[in-house]
Amino acid sequence: MKKCESSQILPKVFRGLRSTGVLPGAVAADLGITVEEMNKMLFGMVMTSMEGGGQSTTAKPQRRLSLVT
Secondary structure (H helix, E strand, O other): OOOOOOOOHHHHHHHHHHHHHOHHHHHHHHHOOHHHHHHHHOOOOOOOOOOOOOOOOOOOOOOOOOOOO
């Protein structure tokens, strides 16, 4: 199976931007494109974002802890 090309720089750039509070959606807006378009262009080169409002897609397990003596 052929390995796809990936960028070593782009993930660092996006990590740096995120650390300063700049999200991928803001980058896409500055470029005048949608997040979906940017994701299509970057597919395979960098981890891309998905719209979702930051909500977890799985339920958190309820833990039932008790003290055993």
